[in-house]
Amino acid sequence: MDLHVIVENLPYMLTGLQLTVILSVVSMVGSFAGGAAFAVLRLSPWWWLRWPAILYIDIVRTVPLIMVIFWAFFLMPVLTGHATTPVKAALFALILFNTSYMAEVIRAGIQSIPRGQTEASRAIGLTYLQGMRHVVLPQALRHMSPALVSRFIALFMGTSLVYIIGVTEFFRAANNVNNRVYRSYEIYGFVAMVYFVCCYALSLASAALERRFAVPDGGGGETRAGGETGAGVFDRLISTDPRRPE
Amino acid sequence: MAYKFDWGVLLVYRHLLWQGLVLTVQLSALGMVLSLVLGGMIGLGRRAEATPLRWLCGAYIEFFRNIPLIVQLFFWYFAVGLQAFPAAVIGLTVYTSAYIAEVIRSGLQSIPRTQIEAARSFGMTPYQVIRHVVLPQALMRVIPPLGVEFINVIKNSSIAMTISITELTFQTQQIESLTFRGFEAATAITMLYVILALAIVLLMAAIERLVRLDLRVG
Amino acid sequence: MRVTRILGTVLMAMLAVGWVGAATAQQESTLEVVKKRGTLVAGVKADYPPFGYTDKDGQLVGFDIEVVNYMAKKLGVKVDLRPVTSANRIPMLLNGTIDMLAASFTITIEREKVVDFSIPYFMSGGSFLVKKGSGIKGYASLAGKTVTFTQGTPWEKKTLQEQPKAKSLVFQDKPQAVLAVKQGKADAYVDDDIPLYLFAKEHPELEVVNGATAKQPMGIAVRENDSKWRDFVNFTLIEMWEDGTYKAIHRKLLGVDPDPDLRIFPWKL
Numbered sequence: 143m144d145l146h147v148i149v150e151n152l153p154y155m156l157t158g159l160q161l162t163v164i165l166s167v168v169s170m171v172g173s174f175a176g177g178a179a180f181a182v183l184r185l186s187p188w189w190w191l192r193w194p195a196i197l198y199i200d201i202v203r204t205v206p207l208i209m210v211i212f213w214a215f216f217l218m219p220v221l222t223g224h225a226t227t228p229v230k231a232a233l234f235a236l237i238l239f240n241t242s243y244m245a246e247v248i249r250a251g252i253q254s255i256p257r258g259q260t261e262a263s264r265a266i267g268l269t270y271l272q273g274m275r276h277v278v279l280p281q282a283l284r285h286m287s288p289a290l291v292s293r294f295i296a297l298f299m300g301t302s303l304v305y306i307i308g309v310t311e312f313f314r315a316a317n318n319v320n321n322r323v324y325r326s327y328e329i330y331g332f333v334a335m336v337y338f339v340c341c342y343a344l345s346l347a348s349a350a351l352e353r354r355f356a357v358p359d360g361g362g363g364e365t366r367a368g369g370e371t372g373a374g375v376f377d378r379l380i381s382t383d384p385r386r387p388e
Numbered sequence: 389m390a391y392k393f394d395w396g397v398l399l400v401y402r403h404l405l406w407q408g409l410v411l412t413v414q415l416s417a418l419g420m421v422l423s424l425v426l427g428g429m430i431g432l433g434r435r436a437e438a439t440p441l442r443w444l445c446g447a448y449i450e451f452f453r454n455i456p457l458i459v460q461l462f463f464w465y466f467a468v469g470l471q472a473f474p475a476a477v478i479g480l481t482v483y484t485s486a487y488i489a490e491v492i493r494s495g496l497q498s499i500p501r502t503q504i505e506a507a508r509s510f511g512m513t514p515y516q517v518i519r520h521v522v523l524p525q526a527l528m529r530v531i532p533p534l535g536v537e538f539i540n541v542i543k544n545s546s547i548a549m550t551i552s553i554t555e556l557t558f559q560t561q562q563i564e565s566l567t568f569r570g571f572e573a574a575t576a577i578t579m580l581y582v583i584l585a586l587a588i589v590l591l592m593a594a595i596e597r598l599v600r601l602d603l604r605v606g
Numbered sequence: 607m608r609v610t611r612i613l614g615t616v617l618m619a620m621l622a623v624g625w626v627g628a629a630t631a632q633q634e635s636t637l638e639v640v641k642k643r644g645t646l647v648a649g650v651k652a653d654y655p656p657f658g659y660t661d662k663d664g665q666l667v668g669f670d671i672e673v674v675n676y677m678a679k680k681l682g683v684k685v686d687l688r689p690v691t692s693a694n695r696i697p698m699l700l701n702g703t704i705d706m707l708a709a710s711f712t713i714t715i716e717r718e719k720v721v722d723f724s725i726p727y728f729m730s731g732g733s734f735l736v737k738k739g740s741g742i743k744g745y746a747s748l749a750g751k752t753v754t755f756t757q758g759t760p761w762e763k764k765t766l767q768e769q770p771k772a773k774s775l776v777f778q779d780k781p782q783a784v785l786a787v788k789q790g791k792a793d794a795y796v797d798d799d800i801p802l803y804l805f806a807k808e809h810p811e812l813e814v815v816n817g818a819t820a821k822q823p824m825g826i827a828v829r830e831n832d833s834k835w836r837d838f839v840n841f842t843l844i845e846m847w848e849d850g851t852y853k854a855i856h857r858k859l860l861g862v863d864p865d866p867d868l869r870i871f872p873w874k875l
Contacts, residue, residue, distance in 0.1 A: 154664040204585040206546035216570045299456040308689050321653050321781035326467035334455045341454035469789045552775050565758045568720050
């Protein structure tokens with residue numbers, strides 16, 4: 143066990159970890175905005191707004207993240223008309239992918255607030271927007287928070303996949319090192335440890351949030367399954383368990 | 389850059405698409421079955437009476453859920469040195485089993501204790517309790533999230549391309565590098581993934597119907 | 607329902623097609639664009655000694671990087687090196703991310719159809735990297751064996767042409783393919799000879815067997831329909847040869863003089 147290689151290459155790998163964190167945070171913020179937009183569309187009474195949103199959400203959640211990354215790589219320069227860096231393509235892919243999940247989380251969060259709350263806020267004289275801002279949204283956000291942290295964890299782990307388009311985040315940095323020193327046990331063991339520590343800590347936070355803001359079946363709607371998770375396709379055709387907020 | 393579409397490449401290279409599909413299906417099917425068995429056991433273990441077992445299963449779940457699948461695959465293939473397909477199957481199974489264990493655990497947990505106590509007070513043996521009270525309800529609760537996890541297996545199988553498995557996503561790259569027609573390849577393969585997911589959805593629906601029937605009769 | 611879903615996917619793909627049509631051809635030559643921008647963005651390899659690799663401090667170094675630096679100095683601009691893989695290097699050039707590709711790129715007809723190559727600036731043959739004493743001599747001895755390649759290189763196609771009975775194993779990075787031979791997962795790794803020599807030096811249990819192909823030219827790739835830019839690349843390569851820089855870099859990084867078959871300058875009239 144030659145831990146020397148890890149120590150020697152630590153600065154380089156930590157730079158990669160920095161990028162991983164940046165990618166995760168930026169994608170999270172971006173996909174929250176996008177997800178909120180799509181959640182609203184999804185809940186819209188007009189079918190011509192609702193159905194494109196449903197299609198987008200369902201299809202993107204059914205496709206592997208690697209495929210979305212490839213798509214973003216081919217598609218983005220075409221859409222923007224000019225050059226793109228792998229980092230930008232990676233962000234585009236991650237936001238594109240995560241938005242669909244966030245849309246579902248946000249939608250479930252909004253729907254978890256009983257009608258009565260909105261009605262009561264109107265009854266005491268608040269306008270629709272005021273009601274939203276002071277009554278509904280704060281509660282919805284609290285309900286969503288465990289699921290949001292779960293999605294962040296999934297996103298954090300998902301950044302390891304942008305390795306294939308050459309982004310030098312943590313996993314690729316570790317790979318570049320291993321490609322030079324060939325100490326797979328040590329390097330990949332180290333990588334596994336780092337991811338575990340980070341994600342486990344975050345999952346403890348998520349569990350704490352869930353305990354504090356416990357809602358029957360949670361505003362999140364789905365537990366963090368499989369990293370690259372969920373199948374709206376599935377939800378659409380089967381809705382059995384009455385406890386699932388469908 | 390003017391892009392000339394050439395859907396014909398899909399026809400010319402259909403053998404690659406087929407190979408990709410076969411491998412994805414093989415890898416996913418094995419992953420699903422094995423991780424269901426393994427995850428089922430760990431999920432049960434998580435609810436065991438003995439604390440060490442409970443703790444061990446809990447640790448297993450947390451460990452393998454919080455490490456990205458690609459890291460796990462690389463570990464099995466490059467560090468441990470297994471052959472590609474076994475490494476992919478083992479990696480995918482271990483990773484997924486952690487998630488399935490959670491599903492099973494929460495399914496079992498959702499059965500109120502009082503039901504079991506009531507059943508016992510009726511004089512049912514532990515086996516009868518499980519067979520007639522716990523299992524039917526647990527199965528119903530567990531089928532939807534299991535379906536979700538199975539679809540995840542299909543999606544996660546794509547990661548095996550990084551350890552040389554020539555499944556569907558690998559073929560996207562392969563066709564692209566042979567013909568430079570990335571769009572066409574990606575479109576076709578995306579549709580294949582959607583179809584595969586739909587297959588799982590239908591499968592789970594059928595299973596659910598079977599379980600419901602059994603509930604009524606049994 | 608599912609029909610709608612599949613239609614939806616097709617629709618999205620078609621929307622993408624519509625956008626593609628809107629992409630206009632470049633009016634300005636890359637030469638002007640680079641000068642204006644003040645930076646030359648070049649795609650290089652990051653895992654492929656001696657052409658492009660990361661040294662211990664994480665810096666990108668190598669033969670191709672030296673060539674790129676020379677060009678940037680000539681233009682009076684800064685250099686922005688982008689690591690590419692064999693699989694993504696062409697898309698990155700075509701979609702405009704990089705201005706030029708100096709990534710150990712062999713000139714082939716298939717590639718010439720989508721990019722433009724400079725005059726050859728390196729000669730490299732294909733070879734086999736095998737375990738010492740494996741007895742592998744050439745394509746004939748690969749029957750029934752597992753051969754490994756890097757995705758995006760022309761070697762898989764070539765090998766399967768020469769030896770249809772070989773089984774292939776494809777990786778994303780070169781060192782991963784080397785590891786496969788070391789671990790016995792593959793009997794041979796077919797790739798360009800120069801990096802294989804370096805790999806063999808690092809791993810004494812491996813050796814290089816020649817004969818995968820005759821020597822082939824490598825070129826710098828640029829986008830099509832950009833004569834000004836390609837001319838600049840060519841003239842600069844010629845300058846590099848004539849002022850001795852090329853020979854110096856070659857000696858420094860490879861330890862030998864350039865291949866006598868390599869002629870970077872066209873005949874002087």
